Amino acid sequence: MPVYPSRARKVLKYWSPLRRVLLTLPVIWVVVTIVFLLIHIVPGDPIVQMLGEGATATDISALRHAYGFDQPLRLQYLHYWQGLLHGDMGQSLRLHDSVTHLVLQRYPYTLALTLAALLIGIGTSVPAGIWSALHLNRWQDRTAGVVSLIGLSFPNFALGPILILIFSIEMGWTPVSGAGDGTLPSFLAHLILPALTLGMGLAAILTRMVRTAMLEELSQDYIRTARAKGVPERRIVYRHALRNALIPILTIIGLQFGSLLAGAIVTETIFSWPGIGRLTLSAISNRDYALVQGCILAVGLTYVAINLLTDVAYTIANPRISAQ
Structure with missing residues (x-):
C-alpha cells in the first residue's frame, strides 16, 4: 500500500465513500428513466388500457390530459423528474390516492x-x-x-x-x-x-x-x-x-x-x-x-x-x- 502524507490520507479516507455515492447517481438515473419508459412501451394506448374498451373519447382525452400524455415525451420526462424530486410519484387511477x-x-x-x-x-x-x-x-x-x-x-x-x-x-x-x-x-x-x-x-x-x-x-x-x-x-x-x-x-x-x-x-x-x-x-x-x-x-x-x-x-x- 503506498505511503501518503497525513493530509492526503485524510482526503483518501473520505473520498472513497464519496466516490461510491457518486457512482450510484448514474445508476439511479438509469433506473428512473427505465421506470418512466415502462408506461410508454405498453402495447397499445395505456390510457385505453386503464379505462377499458368501453371508455368514451371524452374520458380518454380527459385522462390523457390529467396524466400529461398529451405533451411531448421530453416534457413528460422532465415533469416526472420534477415530481420525484418533490416526492410525487403520481396518482393511482383505481385507488384514487397518491x-x-x-x-x-x-x-x-x-x-x-x-x-x-x-x-x-x-x-x-x-x-x-x-x-x-x-x-x-x-x-x-x-x-x-x-x-x-x-x-x-x-x-x-x-x-x-x-x-x-x-x-x-x-x-x-x-x-x-x-x-x-x-x-x-x-x-x-x-x-x-x-x-x-x-x-x-x-x-x-x-x-x-x-x-x-x-x-x-x-x-x-x-x-x-x-x-x-x-x-x-x-x-x-x-x-x-x-x-x-x-x-x-x-x-x-x-x-x-x-x-x-x-x-x-x-x-x-x-x-x-x-x-x-x-x-x-x-x-x-x-x-x-x-x-x-x-x-x-x-x-x-x-x-x-x-x-x-x-x-x-x-x-x-x-x-x-x-x-x-
Whole structure:
C-alpha cells in the first residue's frame, strides 16, 4: 500500500465513500428513466388500457390530459423528474390516492419481510458453512450439503404452502396469513412463516458460499503460520479466516437481496402479506400503471441502496479496500 502524507490520507479516507455515492447517481438515473419508459412501451394506448374498451373519447382525452400524455415525451420526462424530486410519484387511477402514499404504506411491510428473511439466511448459513468447512468430508459436511441442496430444490411457491400446511393447519403454531392486528407480538407471529419461506433459499445458497470461502481461507499460509504460533483455533477461525472470507459472502448477500425483493412478490401473495409485491400484482391486474411505476421504482432504488451499503460493508470487513 503506498505511503501518503497525513493530509492526503485524510482526503483518501473520505473520498472513497464519496466516490461510491457518486457512482450510484448514474445508476439511479438509469433506473428512473427505465421506470418512466415502462408506461410508454405498453402495447397499445395505456390510457385505453386503464379505462377499458368501453371508455368514451371524452374520458380518454380527459385522462390523457390529467396524466400529461398529451405533451411531448421530453416534457413528460422532465415533469416526472420534477415530481420525484418533490416526492410525487403520481396518482393511482383505481385507488384514487397518491402513489407515494400507497407505496409508503406498504414499503415497511416488504422491508421487514426482506430483512427478516436476510437475518434468517445469514444466521443459518454462516454457522452451518463454518461448521461444514471445519469438518470437511465428514458426516457433518455431508449433512450440511444435503440440507442446503434440499433448500435449493424448493422454490417459494412450493415451500410456502408446505409450511402453512405443517405449522399453521396441522400444528396450529402460527397464523396462516395477513400481518396481524397491529401489535408487535401479532406482527412477529405473522412474519415467521413468510420470512422462513423467503429466507431458506438464501440460507442454502449462502451456506455453500460460506463453506467454499472458508475452505479457501483455511488453506492459506497465514492460517498455517498462526496455528504454528499456537494461536487458539477459535481466534483463527472467527477473527482471521472468517473476516477475510466475508468479501465474497458480502457480494452474494448484496446480489441476493434483489432476489429477495423479487421473491417477496410470490411470498406476499401466498401469505396475503400487505407489502409492495402484493400491491404490484394488484396494480398490474387493475392496469394501474402509475402505481406499477411507483412500486417498481421503490424496489429498484432499494436495490441500488443495498448495493451501496454492500460497498461500505467491504471497507468495514477489509479496510485495505478503501484505499483502492
